[in-house]
Amino acid sequence: MKRTAEKVLSVISLVFTVLSVIGSFIFVAIMKTFTEGTLRTEIEMELYADPELTVEDVDMILSVLEYFEGFSWFIVVVLVISLIATIIGMIFMWNEKNPKLAGIMFIVAGLFAFILSPTSIMLYIAAILCFTRKPPLAAEDQSFIDNQYDDSMRPL
Template sequence: MKRTAEFTLGIIGTIISGLMSLLGMFLIWTASSDEVRAEVEKQVQDDPMMVQEDIDVVLGLFSTGGWAIIIASIIGIIFGIIAIISIKGNKNPKLAGWMYIVGGVLVGIISLGLGFLPALLFIIAGIMCFVRKQPAEPTAY
């Protein structure tokens, strides 16, 4: 039986996980950029409710969120590649199903919801690995 749908969903999810790491790198760069810091400080001066400590908190959240997204994307890439190799040629669909589901859950949780699309694709592919069964061979009487 061909597993083209699971294979395709896994490849698309793995590619999106890789692209997701670019978002994480952008957030880390934003947190360490002097231009961004200057712009945030300008906004703080205009808003009397904000204080200087808020700048450090906001930029720290950008950096932490960036690292969380990068870690989630690496996990998604690793689990996706293992599952793709396992499903290729219908070698081990149960292992691929578990890799897709575990990878999807981890990507969705660790990325704080920003990895929703690859997580959804991985979970759908994992469910398909378990649901689709080998067609029964006709028996001759």
């Protein structure tokens, strides 16, 4: 059975997930440079030099930057789990081994790819298609049907 729609949706979502993983690694690198080294000290000096900010405000801003560094690693891990689940689902769907398991893996990958992102929506659609499409039935033998009409003029 051809599963072209599922294949296309899963490949597109795989590409989006890979791009998201790359983007989140870049975000981690940027946050790492903000929280360590000379850039952090320059940011601290600029914030402390601002007369409108208090020491508590500066400490809060710096703690938020540190929080985002840890949170960005969480995003990377979640997206890698989504990537792995998408690949496993694609393998099961491509080999026609178990499309139901592929649908389950697509739903898991969609949940880990953040619930309402375009990637997860495509994975949900591919999962629904994996669940609802049935393999075609074997061709039934039509010899037992007595066709007394030649199909040119059929009665109502």
